[in-house]
Amino acid sequence: MTSFKDHFSGHVGDYRAFRPTYPDGLAAALADAAPARGLAWDVGCGNGQFSVALAARFQTVHATDASAEQIAQAEPHPNLRYAVAPAEDSGLPDDCCDLIVAAQAAHWFDLDRFYAEVRRVAKPGAAVALVCYALQKLDDPVLDAVVECFHNDMLGPHWPADRWKVVNGYRDLDFPFATVPAPPLAMEAAWSLPRLLGYMNTWSGVKAATRAFGRNPLEAFAEEIAPLWGEPERERRIRWPLTVRLGRVE
Template sequence: MVEKRNWFDQGGQSYAQFRPAYPEALAAFFAAAAPATGLAVDVGCGNGQLTTLLARHFAQVVGVDPSADQIAHAKPASGVAYAVARAEKLPLADGVASAVTAAQSAHWFDLPTFYAEVRRIARPGAVVALISYGVLVLEGALGARFQRFYSAEIGPFWPPERKLVDNGYAGIDFPFAECPPPELAIVQSWNLGQFLGYVGTWSAVKKARQLGQEARLAAFADDIAALWGDPAGQRRVTWPLHMRLGQVEVKKPSSPLLVSAGSS
């Protein structure tokens, strides 16, 4: 039986605790694809899940997020610097980044302005990636109950931008030389508390709470707890990774002026 507590009362610290970790292979891929491994920039970094992973493959990583609460709870790591800043005004010099990533965050950006900032801070040939993970997958009856909650019960509380995440940013403009992304997924083994803690970080859950939908959330937690069994039992949770992957084009040198040889 689920402990009678409010699983959905979350702040930046809980966000850092419960958000799923990206696979090591994702950061390794960016390092291999980038023109150099000097500096990577993680935009909308949240609490630094991807930022710290990139630091294992790049000499320096800068994580930026507009939320001071998220940055206050960001994971420290060697070679990582964090800054409270918007995607549309990045605190970096021109032409310094070999990779620019935005994980589970690009749907909040003013994309044309962000793209202009990417071109400004990126070195020629830099990798640019908009990353999202799809709707989580649970097996059996747990999966069916979760899907009903996600689609019908909490669905109306998602902001319109959530559709961009669910379809992997497929419908947005992406003005870079696009490349096929690797096939990757996030796979976690979670107990009941970890699963419900993660659900509690959703913006839709926070919106539902603001609108007095505590009973709806509690009913879902009770149903999931009954299906889960032992709260300490581990269940496999999977998120497919989606990505729009591109490269900042290398500018071709201007044609040299033709100089006439000889004299008339």
């Protein structure tokens, strides 16, 4: 039995409102890597943000998350079916998936059991992908330095240990599949300072630090970054480079 580490159900509304969106090129690249476009399994789908993009390219998308609260917030689509299920036990039949993808989720899985489930549900030659993004990059290195200090120093002791797998771009994760090249991709946005702070408030490290301190550390961070940002409603370009570990199930 997997012990699900739920760091997100307590703020699913904010998660849906403030998280950045994946570029169209990601779903396109994964669909191109799949042997067919029948069934894709979106594992750890959260509120279905990426599931909807996949549904535009696959006949059916089976989107699962261990959090019932996240699934309750998920966006509907005619090609989408949502289910509450852990990554290690999808509920799918054998040999049915053309694509299995986990976006910003694999670091929470029991990887050995998840990979066993991948092999069980994958068609021969199916594509499998682990996708993640770490700390955002702003359009000013001075702002980047302030954000990085907050992320690493103030929040450092409060991040779940699995967070550092994301920061490291999944380089240390076992990935026992034949590698397929993936194009360089990134999420991009133009955000005001309140919008950035709303996003950062969804971080599990911020939630844990708030419980530890009895106050939200973003309040002090906002005072520090505000004079460097300029007008709060000024929109700045923000970029999240994506790591895409793409492979094929033989």
